[in-house]
Amino acid sequence: MSKIDKKKKEKKESLLATAFELFTTTGFNKTSISDISKNAGVGKGTFYLYFRDKYDIRNKLIAHKSNELFNKAHNELLKHSDIIDIEDKIIFIVDYTIDELKENQRLLNFISKNLGWGIFKNALTNYSPSDENEVSFLDYYMNMINDDKYKFKAPEVMLFLIIELVSSTCYSAILYNEPLSIDDLKPYLYSTIRNIIKDNIID
Amino acid sequence: MSKIDKKKKEKKESLLATAFELFTTTGFNKTSISDISKNAGVGKGTFYLYFRDKYDIRNKLIAHKSNELFNKAHNELLKHSDIIDIEDKIIFIVDYTIDELKENQRLLNFISKNLGWGIFKNALTNYSPSDENEVSFLDYYMNMINDDKYKFKAPEVMLFLIIELVSSTCYSAILYNEPLSIDDLKPYLYSTIRNIIKDNIID
Amino acid sequence: MSKIDKKKKEKKESLLATAFELFTTTGFNKTSISDISKNAGVGKGTFYLYFRDKYDIRNKLIAHKSNELFNKAHNELLKHSDIIDIEDKIIFIVDYTIDELKENQRLLNFISKNLGWGIFKNALTNYSPSDENEVSFLDYYMNMINDDKYKFKAPEVMLFLIIELVSSTCYSAILYNEPLSIDDLKPYLYSTIRNIIKDNIID
Amino acid sequence: MSKIDKKKKEKKESLLATAFELFTTTGFNKTSISDISKNAGVGKGTFYLYFRDKYDIRNKLIAHKSNELFNKAHNELLKHSDIIDIEDKIIFIVDYTIDELKENQRLLNFISKNLGWGIFKNALTNYSPSDENEVSFLDYYMNMINDDKYKFKAPEVMLFLIIELVSSTCYSAILYNEPLSIDDLKPYLYSTIRNIIKDNIID
DNA sequence: TATGAATGAGGCTTCATTCAT
DNA sequence: TATGAATGAAGCCTCATTCAT
Structure with a gap:
């Protein structure tokens, strides 16, 4: 990468x-x-060289941060070869992600406020991993589904229900302990998730 | 109510x-x-006589509209004396509300974007029915719980899970048919709700 | 006029x-x-209460200033009851106006750069004199034509040719003495104008 | 011309x-x-290697395009050896040029908005024909004057009047048919031009 | 020569809020 | 109470110009 390209990447990342x-x-x-430009140490015009507007940079951030989050969970899961059932795998990923968000509440706040199913799917689908270690979450999920011993009626709906349930309840529980703390919530949440999955199994 | 008070109420309602x-x-x-003042036919300064700012009027609208919605469902439920089980009652209310929102997508859009558990609870708890026919939803819900043949471990958590699940999935399904239409979603959704309730029963 | 209206008029006129x-x-x-707001001693937002944008205020200025100019010439002509022929009248008005512009080169510069036949006609036609002493130039001109002893083939074309000829040549002559001074130009110009008029007489 | 010089000329012409x-x-x-650089396919900095700023390139364009226009008329006139009188020659050139502009209204718009006597004379005087076939219009005009059977009082003033009259009236007539179409205008215009010329003859 | 990334001044416009009437 | 004229901070975005490569 040339010196110029390196500088460009630096600026873009500084802005992000x-x-x-x-x-x-x-x-x-x-x-x-x-504010963004000033704090990033670049000129105001420079912002517009890399992003169309505020919404553009926000969307790119969501995509980036979401994927980062799931990749971390995925990599962690790889280390646990003893987790075989899809139910257990999903619970593991959810649990790991929740714990991450608990530690990084600002990230939770940012993602939750902006992340609906639409943007989420868009982010995870369109996101082309620039890093070899990254994995498209949707691909990963569908593989998990296919490798499982059971068949599922509507895996996408299943994912939808789980994601919406988790993201909306966590927001309130983690950030405000409302109506209960995230740790108290977990048993109810995971039980519900297991039920959603079981409901979807084709006998 | 004096003539002046009537005029005041008129202005406020016009603004809302x-x-x-x-x-x-x-x-x-x-x-x-x-925009609001102009379209309401009052002076710009008048707005500030009734509301602190844009957020103030928005919050009051959310409280008002949410309660209106649940009251409609509640009144409808009263007509069905054959619905006895709490499971059925809740499903009825959810179903009725979803259908209402399906018909009034602008309302859905407005409420969803702004309604989390926090504001929701706030709205429904603090809302002091000015009309005799109105009922505080939380009171109503707790009565329903107490009257049921079963006892429940954590009724508030149960409500929390249901509300978050319903509101977040409906938003996407009704407005964008993503990842599936609301009618296709309903069976999955209601099954999950029933599971949430069953999970909470104390044997 | 109320105190408020008086203040409004003051602001507008200060801006103009x-x-x-x-x-x-x-x-x-x-x-x-x-710049305009600051120098007018009003807030920047105030500008937008009175004018849509820079072009709006410019057009209003052109209309205003043009008419002012012609009204002066008209009023002066009224004092010379000995000028009867339309040729002489037109020459008088042109001459008077040229002399005015000679004294007020900034006005000339402003009007010339912006005044084509389109805007000119628009300005003079649509201009509704708010002052009783003001006269619509086009009405005035057509009256002059009708009152004359001769009939004319195409009075509007005649006016068009004269106006364009005068305005474009004066600009260069008065402001830059190019290719000759306005005083040296006058004989040629007036002779040409008289020819234009004679050409239009219906025998 | 070296390969490098050819490339330089190409770039410059692409920019123009x-x-x-x-x-x-x-x-x-x-x-x-x-915009200019991008569409010309060169770097933005390259623009500044050839032109000082936007005004510079505009002025060069005016000079270039004006002369092109008159050269076309001149070359056409050469084909008509039967046109001998200066009156007829000038009318021919004016007529030919008007017809050209009628066909190329974008050019008319560009030139008219920017072309006053000052720039015009500047353009035509300073323009050093880089092509052998090109002719300095002013030289050409003065030759025409000298070759004529009559002598003229002020040939430059005559040219000035004609050019300003034609250019200002054509703009409105061709582009907006205001106050009449160019074809309807022509008789009045040409008659006026002939009068301007006759006025200038020294008996 | 040629490039185009970087800059930041500067323009336009909106709008929440105040306050004199 | 009711008004709406006035404000000016603040946001967005463009663009001529420079300069390191």
């Missing part, structure tokens, strides 16, 4: 990092492009 | 109605207080 | 006067709305 | 052609140097 920082502390609406 | 109209068509961010 | 001042000294392109 | 294209379609103000 700064935007994330500001979005999660100050809030998306209250963060201006001016 | 206009704000709802504009929030749901133009969007919250793109609606200015100027 | 300042804009004219800046357009004619600094140039239209180099004048920003910020 | 692109600028003309953009100025006449998008408008001078709305065309940025970025």
